[in-house]
Amino acid sequence: MRAITYSRYGGSDVLELTEQPTPKVGPDTVLVRVRAASVNPVDWKVRQGYLDPIMDVHFPVVPGWDVAGVVERVGLDTPEYQVGDEVFGYVRTDWVHGGTFAEYVSAPVRTLARKPATLSFEEAAAVPLAGLTAYQSIRRSGVTAGQTVLVHAAAGGVGGFAVQVARALGARVIGTASESNHAFLRDLGAEPVTYGDGLVERVRALAPEGVDVVLDYGSPDAIATAPSLLRDGGTIASIVDAKARDELGGHYVWVRPDPADLAALGALIDEGKVRVEVAQVFDLADAAAAHDASASGHVRGKVVVRV
Structure with missing residues (x-):
């Protein structure tokens, strides 16, 4: 072959x-x-x-x-x-x-x-890999309807899936991305913010009481800013930095093959909830x-x- x-x-x-x-x-x-x-x-x-x-x-x-x-x-x-x-x-x-x-x-x-x-x-x-990474980190974080979720690197391969899965669960999503990707994030159902200096203030302007979940898919801002952005009882999940688990008490996620999760993701796709x-x-x-x-x-x- x-x-x-x-x-x-x-x-x-x-x-x-x-x-x-x-x-x-x-x-x-x-x-x-x-x-x-x-x-x-x-x-x-x-x-x-x-x-x-x-x-x-x-x-x-x-x-x-x-x-x-x-x-x-x-x-x-x-x-x-x-x-x-x-x-x-x-x-x-x-x-x-x-x-x-x-x-x-x-x-x-x-x-x-x-x-x-x-x-x-x-x-x-x-x-599969990107979709499962998003799905499993969201599931492990316990995202539910009515929560506010901050997705870092929201326009990337994993982040784009995460925005849509969280929205399908009924969550409000704020996503970090460069300004050139803001229209794309709005189209996915997220409220975009620019990453970098001033991120905490920009997110707090949208969510004055803080966010329930932070999902880190590759942002240098995520760990440093999470304590200032999470409301009491909130959690963080990261696929890039174990400090999310070891220092912030959240989750460090390495995606696993899982046929049930993959089938659930496929169902969301066929239902038109994830593109x-x-x-x-x-x-x-x-x-x-x-x-x-x-x-x-x-x-x-x-x-x-x-x-």
């Missing part, structure tokens, strides 16, 4: 299109014919060696954890799926090796759910350019690779 691989850590130049054996199918896995995958910041950080201290890496590595495709073959004990089912998933296993930037991926059933019927394969591939923003679509052979586009930090929504 055709696959993007790398055999050493480094920049995007280590990525190359190669021929690899088709993955074996374990008893609780299915072989997915990949139609699309997407790039997340963790993908190019893994390529640079970022996860080497905590995860075993077996070269050559096929990058990518997000997938949308069709079940090609089923394992010995996989009653959840049949050949021909359309699926999407966050295919993270306990080691880094056989990812989704390939014609086929062997995916444990615990990493998959049925693809939302309203999405194309390219759109569906943009959902998917795809920034760019690249061919598999152009995976290096896709990584570079994601790493540039100048895309709104997700970078997708079509296989």
Whole structure:
């Protein structure tokens, strides 16, 4: 099968299109014919060696954890799926090796759910990691109807999902972003504020009594300003800084594969409560350019690779 691989850590130049054996199918896995995958910041950080201290890496590595495709073959004990089912998933296993930037991926059933019927394969591939990160951090924070939620980096891949999921739950959402993204946030249902100096005053002008939940998806302001913005009994969740848990008593969230959460997210999408923003679509052979586009930090929504 055709696959993007790398055999050493480094920049995007280590990525190359190669021929690899088709993955074996374990008893609780299915072989997915990949139609699309997407790039997340963790993908190019893994390529640079970022996860080497905590995860075993077996070269050559096929990058990518997000997938949308069709079940090609089923394992010995996989009653959840049949050949021909359309699926999407966050295919993270306990080691880094056989990812989704390939014609086929062997995916444990615990990493998959049925693809939302309203999405194309390219759109569906943009959902799993970012969407689950938003969904799980919101769920862990206990967001409920009537609360006020502050979403940092609200126009990013995770933040955009978080705004919509929180709104679907009935929460009021304030989102930090550059002024160029304020119209986009309003369209998602958030009240935008500019990040940086004066953030506390700007948020307090909108929510004088403070906010119930702070969600940090990549802001240098989040930890420092949270004590001044959270009302009594409020909480913070961060995906980038463990101080949210260790110093502020909140949550530090590392997204997990979860088929029930993924199915719930898919239901919100099919109900029209969450939409998917795809920034760019690249061919598999152009995976290096896709990584570079994601790493540039100048895309709104997700970078997708079509296989």
